[in-house]
Amino acid sequence: MFGSTSRARAVASARAPGIETPAGVSRPAPDRHETARTRAETAYEAIKHRVLENAFPAGTYVLEQELADLLEMSRTPVREALIRLAHDGFVEIRPRHGMRVLPVSPDDMREIYAILTILEAEVAAEIATRGLTDAEAAALWYATNEMTLALEEDDLVRWARADAAFHRDLIMMSANRRQRQVVLQFWDQSHRVRMLTLKLRPKPFESTEEHIKLVKAMEARKPDLARALHRAHRQEAGAMLVRILAEHNLTQL
Amino acid sequence: MFGSTSRARAVASARAPGIETPAGVSRPAPDRHETARTRAETAYEAIKHRVLENAFPAGTYVLEQELADLLEMSRTPVREALIRLAHDGFVEIRPRHGMRVLPVSPDDMREIYAILTILEAEVAAEIATRGLTDAEAAALWYATNEMTLALEEDDLVRWARADAAFHRDLIMMSANRRQRQVVLQFWDQSHRVRMLTLKLRPKPFESTEEHIKLVKAMEARKPDLARALHRAHRQEAGAMLVRILAEHNLTQL
DNA sequence: TCATGACTTTACGTATACACTAAAACATAC
DNA sequence: GTATGTTTTAGTGTATACGTAAAGTCATGA
Numbered sequence: 001m002f003g004s005t006s007r008a009r010a011v012a013s014a015r016a017p018g019i020e021t022p023a024g025v026s027r028p029a030p031d032r033h034e035t036a037r038t039r040a041e042t043a044y045e046a047i048k049h050r051v052l053e054n055a056f057p058a059g060t061y062v063l064e065q066e067l068a069d070l071l072e073m074s075r076t077p078v079r080e081a082l083i084r085l086a087h088d089g090f091v092e093i094r095p096r097h098g099m100r101v102l103p104v105s106p107d108d109m110r111e112i113y114a115i116l117t118i119l120e121a122e123v124a125a126e127i128a129t130r131g132l133t134d135a136e137a138a139a140l141w142y143a144t145n146e147m148t149l150a151l152e153e154d155d156l157v158r159w160a161r162a163d164a165a166f167h168r169d170l171i172m173m174s175a176n177r178r179q180r181q182v183v184l185q186f187w188d189q190s191h192r193v194r195m196l197t198l199k200l201r202p203k204p205f206e207s208t209e210e211h212i213k214l215v216k217a218m219e220a221r222k223p224d225l226a227r228a229l230h231r232a233h234r235q236e237a238g239a240m241l242v243r244i245l246a247e248h249n250l251t252q253l
Numbered sequence: 254m255f256g257s258t259s260r261a262r263a264v265a266s267a268r269a270p271g272i273e274t275p276a277g278v279s280r281p282a283p284d285r286h287e288t289a290r291t292r293a294e295t296a297y298e299a300i301k302h303r304v305l306e307n308a309f310p311a312g313t314y315v316l317e318q319e320l321a322d323l324l325e326m327s328r329t330p331v332r333e334a335l336i337r338l339a340h341d342g343f344v345e346i347r348p349r350h351g352m353r354v355l356p357v358s359p360d361d362m363r364e365i366y367a368i369l370t371i372l373e374a375e376v377a378a379e380i381a382t383r384g385l386t387d388a389e390a391a392a393l394w395y396a397t398n399e400m401t402l403a404l405e406e407d408d409l410v411r412w413a414r415a416d417a418a419f420h421r422d423l424i425m426m427s428a429n430r431r432q433r434q435v436v437l438q439f440w441d442q443s444h445r446v447r448m449l450t451l452k453l454r455p456k457p458f459e460s461t462e463e464h465i466k467l468v469k470a471m472e473a474r475k476p477d478l479a480r481a482l483h484r485a486h487r488q489e490a491g492a493m494l495v496r497i498l499a500e501h502n503l504t505q506l
Numbered sequence: 507t508c509a510t511g512a513c514t515t516t517a518c519g520t521a522t523a524c525a526c527t528a529a530a531a532c533a534t535a536c
Numbered sequence: 537g538t539a540t541g542t543t544t545t546a547g548t549g550t551a552t553a554c555g556t557a558a559a560g561t562c563a564t565g566a
Contacts, residue, residue, distance in 0.1 A: 002306055074551045087340045096517050118375055175413045176364045327521045349547050
């Protein structure tokens with residue numbers, strides 16, 4: 001169903017596309033780019049993408065059959081995808097109304113950033129304790145450099161991309177798989193709000209500086225400093241987003 | 254599928270039990286105690302229970318059809334339950350081999366306790382900041398009292414039950430729903446190891462004292478003290494469990 | 507116009523059928 | 537006995553059918 005099936009299918013599924021099977025179950029060739037996936041996985045990714053990119057706005061109800069029609073598959077893999085999406089916190093499932101895209105309120109953002117702040121600060125300290133590998137340092141410096149260049153060009157989208165890459169790279173350095181999973185889950189939950197408020201925020205000069213200071217603290221192997229810097233960085237970012245949501249009365253993004 | 258369906262079904266499902274439906278789908282009356290549930294939910298709870306209580310030992314493979322036979326339902330709700338159980342970290346799904354109960358290794362326990370330590374310590378500080386309600390204090394004192402009585406009677410099972418209740422009560426006091434969800438998820442993941450090592454651990458006199466001190470610190474509204482006490486408590490408990498697993502070569506519980 | 511009851515429609519949860527292919531079993535050669 | 541190739545079996549992912557009941561629609565009365 002997951003993971004190793006995808007691998008096995010990638011190897012085994014080099015059959016001719018478009019074969020029409022003789023019995024009730026029609027088996028069109030799935031789109032093949034580089035990994036074969038179950039339809040349930042395809043559905044998961046497709047729906048998640050639409051949620052994150054606001055193609056399905058917050059509060060929207062979409063029925064199972066609508067999703068199935070849209071994705072050109074039966075309801076079964078759609079249902080399986082929805083179970084996962086609900087568990088990830090992107091949608092809720094309301095029988096006879098379909099899935100509803102969960103809005104992200106200021107309170108939600110408070111919750112999310114409270115957890116990100118706690119857990120990421122510990123990761124920063126962990127990394128400062130054991131030191132950065134060359135590759136890790138390069139990745140983080142690349143991201144901060146991107147942020148700086150983006151600011152020079154007044155390209156906020158580019159800046160946001162670099163910011164996301166920085167934080168993703170950072171959490172992926174954690175040795176604790178469960179910690180990575182939790183942080184990424186909530187970071188994803190905040191994605192739409194971050195994107196939709198991008199132009200409402202002040203220019204992130206200080207934020208960029210904070211990223212740079214954090215990398216320096218980690219390179220200098222100062223765990224307490226790294227923890228404190230990152231904690232402050234996350235707390236301020238969360239508080240600012242919450243403020244913006246409140247000021248603009250964006251209560252359900 | 255979840256939640257509100259259960260409510261609606263509870264109201265609407267007072268039909269005669271045992272009605273045999275005319276077409277392919279046989280609809281025996283589900284067992285009714287107080288809440289009606291979908292079969293997928295029934296499957297989730299039943300399988301989870303068997304995993305937690307070691308009826309399906311770690312490393313065990315069980316096929317979908319075996320589970321369906323055992324639970325007297327079709328494969329469909331079993332599949333849906335397995336998606337959730339996999340997401341909760343109790344099993345992995347391996348196509349053509351069925352679900353496999355995920356063992357919990359010493360490294361897993363390190364990961365779990367690292368996260369519990371961080372997040373719960375913050376909850377303890379939060380509660381110490383805002384103070385305990387009478388009901389909350391009563392619940393925690395009841396649990397610590399149970400621990401004390403259990404120790405007097407040398408009843409470790411009773412002690413473990415009180416310990417679990419204490420921690421569950423504590424996390425449920427967090428205002429952060431996501432934090433509650435994360436902590437409970439990982440606490441559940443450690444359940445089997447805690448139960449299976451119960452008799453291998455030293456008598457938890459100090460642990461009981463630590464619980465008592467924590468409640469006092471929270472009542473006294475000392476957030477820094479509460480955080481530090483609870484952090485130490487969780488770190489020591491995690492380290493001890495990891496030690497025991499290693500000493501007894503229990504690498505895959 | 508609003509409320510209520512009856513009837514109809516439809517979305518869901520589930521069982522079942524089926525195609526596909528991974529895994530197991532079997533046959534053969536060295 | 538071991539390795540390899542072929543055949544068979546069976547577990548999964550998916551589509552479809554169906555029963556159930558929630559939701560919608562319609563008719564009627566006050």
